[in-house]
Amino acid sequence: MKCNWLQNLGKVLIFALILFPEFTYAQIQKNWNWGGPIDPLQAKYQVIHYQLELEIFPIDQEIKGKNKIAFQSQEKLDTLRLNLIEEFEVSKVVMEGQEIGFSRHGDILDIFPIDCTCEEVEVYYGGKTPIAIRPPWSGGFTWEMDELDNHWMGLSSQNEGGKIFMPCLDHPSSEPLNGVDLIFTVPKPYFVASNGRLVDTKESNGKLTYHWTTRYPINNYNINFTVGVFHEESMLFQSVDGKEIPMFVYVLQENRDKAKNLLEVLNTSARTHEKFFGPYPFPDDKIAVVETPYLGMEHQTINAYGNNFQFEKIGDVWADWLLHHELGHEWFGNKVSVKDWADYWIHEGLTAYGDWLFYLEHGGDEAYHKKVASVKVGIRNLRPVVSPRNSTSDIAYHPEIYTKGAFIIHSLRYYLGDEVFFPMLKAFASDERFIYENLVDTSDFTEFVQDYTGREELKGFFDLYLKSVRLPKVKIRKKGKKGYQVSLTNINFSMPVEIKTSNGYERHVLSSKAVMVKSDEPIVVDPKGWYLLDK
Incomplete structure (x- = not known):
């Protein structure tokens, strides 16, 4: 009887290991998370x-x-x-x-x-x-x-x-x-x-x-080495600041026929990132990817690539989402680096937003909003994006530092308008107070945005979306035949919101105090999905 019980327990454990690989890690491999x-x-x-x-x-x-x-x-x-x-x-x-x-x-x-x-x-x-x-x-x-x-x-x-x-x-x-x-x-x-x-x-x-x-200063996890028998392709990348930077791809011999295409994809991604974030951060070294036996990682100047050359056409160019994401970390993660994993989202959220900007640059507004919408449906809003101070990596690392983190930056784009938002993003990634050895936290980013834009009211926006799971609740009341009173409850600040009316798309500043919107037909608040709202 005891033997059968042990056999059954063994089967249960094996089944659990198959279904839950994170359980495998916790039980078989030590927990080596760091930070705190x-x-x-x-x-x-x-x-x-x-x-x-x-x-x-x-x-x-x-x-x-x-x-x-x-x-x-x-x-x-x-x-x-x-x-x-x-x-x-x-x-x-x-x-x-x-x-x-x-x-x-x-x-x-x-x-x-x-x-x-x-x-x-x-x-x-x-x-x-x-x-x-x-x-x-x-x-x-x-x-x-x-x-x-x-x-x-x-x-x-x-x-x-x-x-x-x-x-x-x-x-x-x-x-x-x-x-x-x-x-x-x-x-x-x-x-x-x-x-x-x-x-x-x-x-x-x-x-x-x-x-x-x-x-250059480099974080411990970005120090990396990959061993193999590789085929190399290279070129000189022309940076926006006029510098010529060596660019390499290292792939297994069995994939040598794909190396030139990978190099061109890397070149396109680098040009796209430079447009939005400024010159490549490590011009004295190189831009490079190496084929790895796992999906990928942003190792400084030698990004790991294991996405099996799954290129997709976006507009007129070929792209690889994994390569583009890891390369984006050269700006956010490697050049701009956090000192506390509580602020992990600065690495992942800003880089994930850079993924969406590829769709904007090469696919246009429609492709951009389609990409954003596909991510939005998966945001569960279960935890604040910013973790408690002195968090370890296992506490701070969760899906919404990517998804909600990126979406907050997307919301900020509408809040500020493109003429302010895009120069602001590039300025943050270039400010000497926040790059290389000058490590950052969330307040560095939020206060920079407030100072750059002169919009002190953004504090309420950042506190709500970064540090809580509350969402503004949309309240609409019909007033007469063509009037609608619109307000946002659950917030203590105001923010510009797009509203679709019979006259087209209108920009209104909403808060807990209702504003009147005129329309011959029912209105739609935030029709393009610029914000996370409780509708």
Whole structure:
């Protein structure tokens, strides 16, 4: 009887794992989400630079090497606290050429530079890589074989952070100010696609070593490397500011016949983003995508692409929604970056809105509104877009940071009008107070919009849509034969709303105080769907 009960329990668990992959992650793979309040010991110093040197062993699915970490502190440190998952073994820690003590507890690595004013440490480590369960949402390493029996490895860590592949200060508020150097050694003939510029390639004893470098600040989860035998296509991208930027696509050999089309799609997307958001943010590096064994991610200057070349025609151009979205993160996510996952929507909502702008630019108003409407039906409005302060990635990451976040920006477009809205969006993405090492939060965005437009009443709009799940409720009362009293209850501010009347489309400022609208036929409030309203 007991045996049968155990067998039945096993069947139930297997069934649950099949139906709910997130349950698989929670039970089989550790929860490595990151963010939250920064550790007080880590708040005492700032990372200046990482130099990551790894040898990658595809057959054994292992990595081995070191990370040289340059840091600065305003005070003498008794303990330097880093993060590295406990699955990796640390063999030694070196400061000023001397091995020093360290201790480990969970995913914390404490280094003891007693009586030391050092500003550089080397951590030697290695081991089996953590396997991604549901990449990129539940990340880690993904090891596959391509159709030619070559190893193919991808890394995803947006919701886990850098600690799943390197020792680091793992918090969204920490970015190495002077960028990273990334040096990877793999068996010949493998290539490693990574961030920044490829400055050196060496061959020795049947192995290839690639040295990539970037001097831009970069978030831990955007530090990335993909291993495979790739076909490369490239061109020079002509940026709107006159700069020529190298543009690359790296695809598996089996897909080499699709590479030129992918490059052209990438070129179109880059031009479109530049029109609305300004010049490409990393001109000293490159614009690039690499084919990965998972859907995609916005790794800085080397976007992951796994959408199987599913191009669609929009207007006169070919597009790939996944490629366009990830490339948009170069502006919102990589150039403009948040310091607290509570404001995750700035990465995802503004980038998702950029997806809709592709339809506007190449398909026109009808295509744009059709796209917006298709997303609107899926907005359930269950949680505020902005999460509580000091949120971890698992708390702050949910579908509506994309959908409702983008829709709020769409609403803002009508509220402000195109002649103000589009220059404002580009100005925010270019303001030195909010880019690169100057990390942002929601108030930076909302206050910028209010200051730029001179519209202080926007505070009520932002508070309602970003920080609550309440919606303005439309109230219409017939007055006489041709009159309608229209108001919005449930709000304490006014906003312009489009109303369709017998005379056409009219713009009225609505609030809790009713306004009179004249029409020979029944009116329609917000017929094109500019706002989320309770009708």
